[in-house]
Amino acid sequence: AQSVTQLDSHVSVSEGTPVLLRCNYSSSYSPSLFWYVQHPNKGLQLLLKYTSAATLVKGINGFEAEFKKSETSFHLTKPSAHMSDAAEYFCVYQAGTALIFGKGTTLSVSS
């Protein structure tokens, strides 16, 4: 079965430190993968997407993600967290006719 798993429901970092949000997928297809961000009581906004081109994908606000087929992973990173990065992040997997959302990771950033 096709699925996407966000390995941490909550991640806490200090401002200025690196961010790592983990996402694994399970599929026999070659997937397209996306990361979205949601601020409280708002809609989702696309951060970046992987569609079988370069495996290292750069997105908005300094975020990037690396597609690793051997590890079936698509982890989201940022070198230095900012207070405004505090939000919920969703990894989304698309393969065939399926568009599947992970359950989300809440990122907290402390000063």
Place this chain on the structure above:
Amino acid sequence: DGGITQSPKYLFRKEGQNVTLSCEQNLNHDAMYWYRQDPGQGLRLIYYSQIVNDFQKGDIAEGYSVSREKKESFPLTVTSAQKNPTAFYLCASSIGPTFTAGTGELFFGEGSRLTVL
């Protein structure tokens, strides 16, 4: 500015009442979607529409209904048959039909929060 407008932002309903959530887009997108979001559950697809006058059930369509009479509008009715309607509802659109490789970029509205009293 182009975008998706959802209204109302907050809505309270008594048990047994139907309510309709509005979703309007001026992006000229063909496809529109309704998702339900519950804490810790991610997003679940209720209904989607690829073209005007056509729509398909998603994963959790029971207790909901939609219409797509105009390209820019895709209202969602939460009926009394929906047993647990309290949730955050998100409307989205995409340029063309999704569910083909690489086209999963969705544009979201700011959501409507429905609370059943």
